[in-house]
Amino acid sequence: xxxxxxxxxxxxxxxxxxxxxxxxxxxxxxxxxxxxxDHHHHHIYAPSKDELKRLSESQVEELKNQVRVYxxxxxxxxxxxxWATVLDTWSKHCDNAVFYTSESSKALEAVDLNEKDDWAxxxxxxxxxxxxxxxxxxxxxxxPTTFAIIENLKHLILAKDPNEPFYLGNAxxxxxxxxxxxxxxxxxxxxxxxxxxxxxxxEGQCPERTHTLWKMGEDKQLALCLKYAGVFAExxxxxxxxxxxxxxxxVNMIKQSMxxxxxxxxxxxxxxxAVTYGGMSPNQMHVMMFGVYRLRPYGHDFHDxxxxxxxxxxxxx
Amino acid sequence: MKTLGPRISFYAGFVVGTFTLYVFLRQLWxxxxxxMHQVTTLARIQDYQQQLEEEKKMWKKEGSALFNLEHPHxxxxxxxxxxxxxxxxxxxxxVMTGPKNLETKTRHVKYTWSRHCNIVVFMSSVDDPDFPxxxxxxxxxxxxxxxxxxxxxxxxxxxxxxxxxxxLKADDDTYVIVDNLRWILANHTPEEPIxxxxxxxxxxxxxxxxxxxxxxxxREALRRFVEGFKSKQCTHTTSVEDLAxxxxxxxxxxxxxxxxxxxxxxxxHPFVLxxxxxxxxxxxxxxxxxxxxxxxxxxxxxxxxxxSFHYVDAIGMYxxxxxxxxxxxxxxxxxxxxxxxxxYSINKFESWDAGKKxxxxxxxxxxxxxxxxDKRQNEDPPPVDGKDGPAAAEGK
Numbered sequence: 001x002x003x004x005x006x007x008x009x010x011x012x013x014x015x016x017x018x019x020x021x022x023x024x025x026x027x028x029x030x031x032x033x034x035x036x037x038d039h040h041h042h043h044i045y046a047p048s049k050d051e052l053k054r055l056s057e058s059q060v061e062e063l064k065n066q067v068r069v070y071x072x073x074x075x076x077x078x079x080x081x082x083w084a085t086v087l088d089t090w091s092k093h094c095d096n097a098v099f100y101t102s103e104s105s106k107a108l109e110a111v112d113l114n115e116k117d118d119w120a121x122x123x124x125x126x127x128x129x130x131x132x133x134x135x136x137x138x139x140x141x142x143x144p145t146t147f148a149i150i151e152n153l154k155h156l157i158l159a160k161d162p163n164e165p166f167y168l169g170n171a172x173x174x175x176x177x178x179x180x181x182x183x184x185x186x187x188x189x190x191x192x193x194x195x196x197x198x199x200x201x202x203e204g205q206c207p208e209r210t211h212t213l214w215k216m217g218e219d220k221q222l223a224l225c226l227k228y229a230g231v232f233a234e235x236x237x238x239x240x241x242x243x244x245x246x247x248x249x250x251v252n253m254i255k256q257s258m259x260x261x262x263x264x265x266x267x268x269x270x271x272x273x274a275v276t277y278g279g280m281s282p283n284q285m286h287v288m289m290f291g292v293y294r295l296r297p298y299g300h301d302f303h304d305x306x307x308x309x310x311x312x313x314x315x316x317x
Numbered sequence: 318m319k320t321l322g323p324r325i326s327f328y329a330g331f332v333v334g335t336f337t338l339y340v341f342l343r344q345l346w347x348x349x350x351x352x353m354h355q356v357t358t359l360a361r362i363q364d365y366q367q368q369l370e371e372e373k374k375m376w377k378k379e380g381s382a383l384f385n386l387e388h389p390h391x392x393x394x395x396x397x398x399x400x401x402x403x404x405x406x407x408x409x410x411x412v413m414t415g416p417k418n419l420e421t422k423t424r425h426v427k428y429t430w431s432r433h434c435n436i437v438v439f440m441s442s443v444d445d446p447d448f449p450x451x452x453x454x455x456x457x458x459x460x461x462x463x464x465x466x467x468x469x470x471x472x473x474x475x476x477x478x479x480x481x482x483x484x485l486k487a488d489d490d491t492y493v494i495v496d497n498l499r500w501i502l503a504n505h506t507p508e509e510p511i512x513x514x515x516x517x518x519x520x521x522x523x524x525x526x527x528x529x530x531x532x533x534x535x536r537e538a539l540r541r542f543v544e545g546f547k548s549k550q551c552t553h554t555t556s557v558e559d560l561a562x563x564x565x566x567x568x569x570x571x572x573x574x575x576x577x578x579x580x581x582x583x584x585x586h587p588f589v590l591x592x593x594x595x596x597x598x599x600x601x602x603x604x605x606x607x608x609x610x611x612x613x614x615x616x617x618x619x620x621x622x623x624x625s626f627h628y629v630d631a632i633g634m635y636x637x638x639x640x641x642x643x644x645x646x647x648x649x650x651x652x653x654x655x656x657x658x659x660x661y662s663i664n665k666f667e668s669w670d671a672g673k674k675x676x677x678x679x680x681x682x683x684x685x686x687x688x689x690x691d692k693r694q695n696e697d698p699p700p701v702d703g704k705d706g707p708a709a710a711e712g713k
Contacts, residue, residue: 011330012331016335018334019334049393150646254636258631258635290590301394302645306647308650
């Protein structure tokens with residue numbers, strides 16, 4: 001009986017020690033994981049006014065030229081109303097806005113990729129854009145429910161060299177993979193797209209079609225291919241840490257802020273220089289167009305160090 | 318049996334030990350997070366106190382009126398023109414509301430556009446010293462609207478006639494861009510007997526202003542309104558508040574002003590922005606026959622310098638505030654350059670941003686908007702100069 005008791009107590013003690021060791025090991029694992037997380041998570045900020053002031057006039061002019069954007073808008077005939085709204089609103093501010101469709105539509109013009117598979121379609125669109133870029137060095141991929149303020153995008157990437165690999169937007173993590181979320185818009189520099197073209201030839205690491213039952217979203221596929229090419233996702237934010245690329249639409253964000261920050265709804269919600277809002281209805285897009293490019297309070301000026309002019313033949317901005 | 322006993326005991330003990338310590342550790346972790354839960358409720362109380370503190374910075378409460386102390390500014394913004402207008406064109410905003418709406422509607426008015434008024438007074442049927450609201454001694458309901466208006470304007474005249482130049486009436490579902498209202502009013506003086514709003518044409522000779530879209534009386538117009546009731550020229554003719562107001566204004570010789578911008582686009586709006594921009598009102602809709610000036614649908618419905626929208630809900634208030642005062646396109650040079658009101662000049666101010674700018678490109682700018690080919694624009698050709706003039710623009 002005594003030996004049983006002793007064994008029991010030994011067991012209890014050893015069990016306790018075992019548990020402690022396990023929990024410490026667990027903590028240790030977490031901390032090492034977080035350090036690798038920080039290593040990859042990059043933030044992209046727009047240049048400050050002071051940084052811009054230091055440049056010469058010709059340098060500023062050069063930057064403005066360099067930051068011209070090729071917009072890749074992925075549409076489908078079933079979302080015709082959204083397609084028409086994007087055509088009529090923000091896409092007019094792209095230096096070149098090209099619509100890529102899954103199948104042709106009699107109503108609107110687009111590059112017909114004749115492709116039902118989402119990832120294959122995105123690939124084809126990116127290839128077409130790369131081949132037809134002309135002298136444009138930045139690429140912006142959007143869905144028809146996304147509203148983008150191209151001037152704010154240009155401001156964000158103004159001092160970035162497109163011959164460096166940039167892949168940015170609303171960067172999120174899924175397991176080990178950090179990717180740029182699709183509905184809030186994807187920004188690629190020329191170098192990033194160039195590396196992607198090379199990756200596309202590698203059917204092993206970056207196949208055009210995956211025949212698995214479980215399909216990874218095309219934004220994650222893109223991130224994976226880019227990762228193999230040494231290009232990593234970065235998050236576009238302002239100096240207050242607010243994300244400039246939003247997957248939610250502005251109304252939902254305000255609703256959320258009314259709950260979270262009832263005494264400071266607008267300041268606590270959305271950034272002044274937002275680049276994108278996802279999930280926008282056509283009417284919301286028309287309202288945002290007016291709100292961004294027309295409506296303002298008299299007597300408040302910003303004297304930004306760069307000027308962007310309204311596009312020709314447009315009546316709603 | 319004898320050898321099994323201690324072994325089983327050992328294993329049993331091991332399991333018990335592991336389990337006990339696991340439970341113990343979890344409890345410890347819980348206790349660490351529990352104070353955090355208490356912290357969130359504490360944070361809520363702190364939030365509320367912070368709100369009260371901020372309110373004290375925003376307004377000085379005098380009786381039931383809120384006198385603006387610090388109208389909102391943005392970092393990095395040049396608001397000298399807006400500040401100048403704030404000093405010279407003083408606006409008292411009174412908001413028509415009721416006790417049931419305070420938490421659901423009026424509160425959002427308070428935290429958004431009313432912060433841009435010089436003075437704001439919330440008019441209700443019941444006194445509320447905390448919000449604060451003025452009790453006008455009426456009942457609630459649509460049939461009380463003109464009574465409330467009469468009493469509200471009398472209240473404003475009796476208490477604040479010398480503290481403001483213009484007196485705006487708005488509903489608790491009207492969103493007003495007060496800076497743009499100042500831009501319009503700066504072209505007039507408070508001694509003129511005039512009032513502005515969204516002009517409707519029926520039932521009156523000179524038209525009357527839509528109640529929901531808000532309307533603003535000059536000090537002289539307000540004086541004549543009050544005198545009109547004293548002399549019985551004006552009485553409570555009907556509960557249709559905006560029409561009754563229009564009829565009184567006509568009787569006492571107050572002019573119904575034209576609030577459109579220099580491109581003849583409307584500034585006061587009886588519906589929400591979304592409807593004016595996108596809705597196709599059927600031709601049988603009353604709106605078509607009521608508007609004094611020709612209606613434009615689509616982007617020309619509304620001036621860049623719009624002043625008001627009606628039927629704006631709580632979320633809409635914050636959305637309008639975001640679109641007006643916060644969201645913008647970097648470096649964008651707007652097509653419409655609103656003419657500077659007489660007596661105000663951008664040139665007056667020294668160069669706010671010393672140093673070179675995008676001057677070469679500014680000079681290359683083609684004069685905007687004279688070649689606008691919008692067919693929906695009304696017949697009147699746009700005035701020759703929608704700009705201040707290049708000198709003023711460069712003076713920035």
